Amino acid sequence: MRSMLRHIGRLTGKELRSLWADPILLAFIFYVFSFAVYTIATGAKFEVEAARVAVVDEDHSELSRRISAALLPPLFRTADAISPAEIDQAMDAGRYVFVVEIPPQFESDALSGKSPTVQINVDATAMAIAGNGAVDIQSIVLRETASYLRKDSGSSKPPVDVVVRAKFNPNLNSMWFTSVMQVINNIAILSIILTGTALIRERERGTIEHLLVMPVTPLEIMLAKIIANGAVIVGAALVSLQTVVRGILGVPIAGSLPLFTFGVVLFMFSVTALGLLLATYARTMPQFGLLALPVIVMLYLLSGSTTPLETMPAWLQFVMQFTPNAQFVAFAQAVLYRGAGIELVWFQLVAMAAIGLTTLAICRVRFAKTIAAQD
Structure with missing residues (x-):
């Protein structure tokens, strides 16, 4: 040995x-x-940071403007306003990862309880941020819409209070x-x-x-x-x-x-x-x-x-x-x-x-x- x-x-x-x-x-x-x-x-990086986004605002209401203004850094770059005819060309050219389409009568339909639809177009070739970014935009739309409707109805308390605790990596x-x-x-x-x-x-x-x-x-x-x-x-x-x-x-x-x-x-x-x-x-x-x-x-x-x-x-x-x-x-x-x-x-x-x-x-x-x- x-x-x-x-x-x-x-x-x-x-x-x-x-x-x-x-x-x-x-x-x-x-x-x-x-x-x-x-x-x-x-x-x-796997989280969303400075993603390029555009908004097609066909409603031109206070609610649609609130949603556009809520797409802010550091998650997104300042949202560009484009027309419906520019969507395919802009995404084909890779100018935007996300394009949010807000339909006409969106605010009035939301106020009347008709559940209007907002379309989020995603360039899924950007796999690192496509999924997370779509979820973030969805959360922003729901949050701004709920906040606007609560203000209009005079209610300030949300129906559910959800608290998320991220362990081991609190800032994700x-x-x-x-x-x-x-x-x-x-x-x-x-x-x-x-x-x-x-x-x-x-x-x-x-x-x-x-x-x-x-x-x-x-x-x-x-x-x-x-x-x-x-x-x-x-x-x-x-x-x-x-x-x-x-x-x-x-x-x-x-x-x-x-x-x-x-x-x-x-x-x-x-x-x-x-x-x-x-x-x-x-x-x-x-x-x-x-x-x-x-x-x-x-x-x-x-x-x-x-x-x-x-x-x-x-x-x-x-x-x-x-x-x-x-x-x-x-x-x-x-x-x-x-x-x-x-x-x-x-x-x-x-x-x-x-x-x-x-x-x-x-x-x-x-x-x-x-x-x-x-x-």
Whole structure:
């Protein structure tokens, strides 16, 4: 055991020196956990902000003017007034995301209780804001109409008082979600890429033959690559959380960083082993890239970091429970967002450990065969 640990330590040092001697790779890691996190968190927004809107006012009443005036920043830009004949041309040209049509006799029909219809035309190609923006406009129309009718009837008390409490993100700021999820996704992506490229680089440079003549086992070589690359990614992720997410972006971290670090370490063993496993099926770097890309995309999109698992088909939810990414995303969201303790996330930790051990066992067999084939 002591000899094995000594071999792993020396091989790990070799991997770290190799990584340190690659300035392009170091620059890439720095970019992924700094500028990429900041730009995506501040640029990719899911809430409505400064949306372009126009109003077709065929009523020209006090109520229709109130509705037009209520479409204000920061949700919307100041509404433009257009004619009915301009709607199709304006939306075809992409000038507006929303066009609100207020029909003739709208105010008089509302006052007489006839329930008039307001049409909201939505450019659904703007998926990030189309749904939320339509709901916001609908709420504005209903609110202004109800307020106007209460004033006209002399009643000031609304029939229902609805209070919404948003937990864990009171301002519904998508940056709080996007920044943390970007760090989590980068951990998974780089874990596969770095360990896989480490093996491919050994093979392309011919240094894999040097390892074969050394008194080391395939398991020791594999663990050294996993530990070295995993340590770099864990360190970069923790620095990114503290400096970029919490420091620059001002996103609060509710949970325990030591608990999160422990979960990251468990997650690292499974995904880094997956990267090595994929590398054993590739002979060159382009082959590895083509093989790893669909795996990374699938795990990225179906892990629950971009869309909730609950929205996926039942069979797919079941399958994804056996992937480390889905368990890690559930664990990270519970710890970092909701401040969960180990008593609430123990299942995800156990699941990640089990998946990691299984992946390591499969990788060890395949890695040993690959090393033996070089002999």
